[in-house]
Amino acid sequence: MSSPTLKRRRLSIELRRLRQRTDLSVTEAAKRLDLDPATITRMERNDWKRPNINIIRNMLTLYGVTDEANRDALLTLARESRQRGWWADYADVFRSSLPDFESGARAIFEYPALLIAGLLQTEEYARAVFRGDQVLTDEALLERHIRARMVRQEILDREDPPHFWAVIDEAALTKLVGGPDVMRDQLRHICKMAAKPHITIQVLPDSVGAHSGMMGAFTILDFPAPDDPSMVYIETPTDALYLEKPEEIHRYRIIYGHLLSAALPPEESVRFVASMADQLKE
Template identity: 60%
Template structure:
C-alpha cells in the first residue's frame, strides 16, 4: 500500500491509516484479538482502529503496532506515523461540529470527484444562502440564529468548489427539484441562475433528469453521493442522508450498484447544454 499523498483531509488520512494497519496485521498472520493480547490492550481496540472507529490516532499506539508487526523499514514507519499525526489535525469543518452530523465535509475536501444525484432539492454544494435558509425553515422549527449558523456552515462547505485544485462535480438533478418553489419565486429564480452559473465552470457538470423520463433506477433509493479519491489506496464511498442518520457504503458490491444507478440516470438525463437551456427557460418563466 502506497502511503504518499497530497490529500489534505484528516478524515481520509485516518481511513487510509486504518486500512494500512489492518493489512500489516493480516500479513504477519495475527488476529485482532491476538495482537491486542500481545500489547495488553482491550480486545476491541484494534478492531475499532481497523474499522476507522477512532478520532485521534495516538503515535505511540502506532509505534507499538509497527513493532509487533515487524515493520523495521524506517521510511515505511515514518510514513505511517506521519499519517497518524496528520490525521489528528482538525479539519475546517470541526468548527461546525454543532451543525454537521458526520465527516462528509472532510471527505468532500479530500475527494477528486463527487457524483451527486438529488431528487427533491438543489444539491447542497450548489445552494444559495437564501435557498438553504428556505429549506431549513420549511423542514423543521428552528430559530433564526440556528438557521444562520447552518447557512454559514453550508457556504463554508462550498469553498472546495473555488479552491486551487477543486474536485470534479458531476451532478444530476431531478426536474421536480427545479419546479418546487422553495422560498418563493424570487429565491428560486436566483437559485436556478446560480446553478446555471456554476455549470459554466470547467470542473462542474450539471444535468437535469426530466419529468418526462417517468420511472427510473434511482427512484426507490433517493438522493446519494459517490465520492472518489485521488489515490487508489482510498476506495470510493457512497453517502446517503436520512432524517435521523447518515449512511456510508463502501463494499465493492455497494459501490458497483450505486455507480451503475448513477450512470443510468445520467444517461437518461438531458445533456449538460440541454440542461442549462432548460433551466434558463424556467428562469424566464419565473421572471414573467
C-alpha cells in the first residue's frame, strides 16, 4: 500500500475501533489525553493531514495497546502516513486526495459521464477540457493542471497497475472537444489503452436511452487489504465527496452493474471507438 492517505485512513479506522473497544466516549478520551474532543473526531474521520506521533503513542497507551508488535505496527503506519506523495507538489491543482487513493487502489471503476475519463485523456484533449470550463484563465496554472493529469496517469503504466474499468458514454465520444484532430487522436488513444490487459473499456451507446448513470459521474475504488473498505468518489464543481458507508457502496455497485449490462461488450466497444476515429479521419 503506497498511498499515505490510504494509510492514514486505515489508522483512523483502527483508532476509532480501539477507542470503542475500551468503551470510552470521544469526550472522555479527549479529557484523559488533554485534547480537544474535536481533534479526536477529526482523527477518527480521517480529517487530518500529518498525524502527531506522540499523540498516537499516548492514544495507544490509553486504549490498552500493550503488545509491542501491535504498537510498532500502528506507529509505523502513522509515520508512513506522514509521507508526501507526488501529488503534494500539485497542491494548487488537486482539491481532493483522489490521486493518492488511486495510487493505492487494486481496481478503479469509473463512469465519467460526458467526458473521457481523466486517466485516459490525451494532453491536447485535457487542455481543451480545462479551457472549456472557462474557469482557468491563468495560462501557467492551466499548464500545471495538464501536467498533473499526465503524471496521474502513470499509475496505469507501473509494474503493478490497478485494474481500470471505464464505461464511456457515446455522448462523450461524439463531442468534438478541441476539434476533429484532437478528438481523433483521443479516440485512437482510447483504443491503444484498451489493448492493455489491465484496462477494460465499454461504450454506452445512445441507443440505450435512459440509463442508471444519468445522475452524473462517479468512481468506485477497491483496495487490496480487507481492512481498507471500498469507496465511491464524486466530484462537483465546488467539492469532492467520498462515500464509504456499505449501503452507499452497494448502491453504486448496482448502478455500475446496470451500466455494464447496457454497454457494448469490450471488443465491440473498441471497434466502435476505432470506427469513430476513422470517420473523423475522412
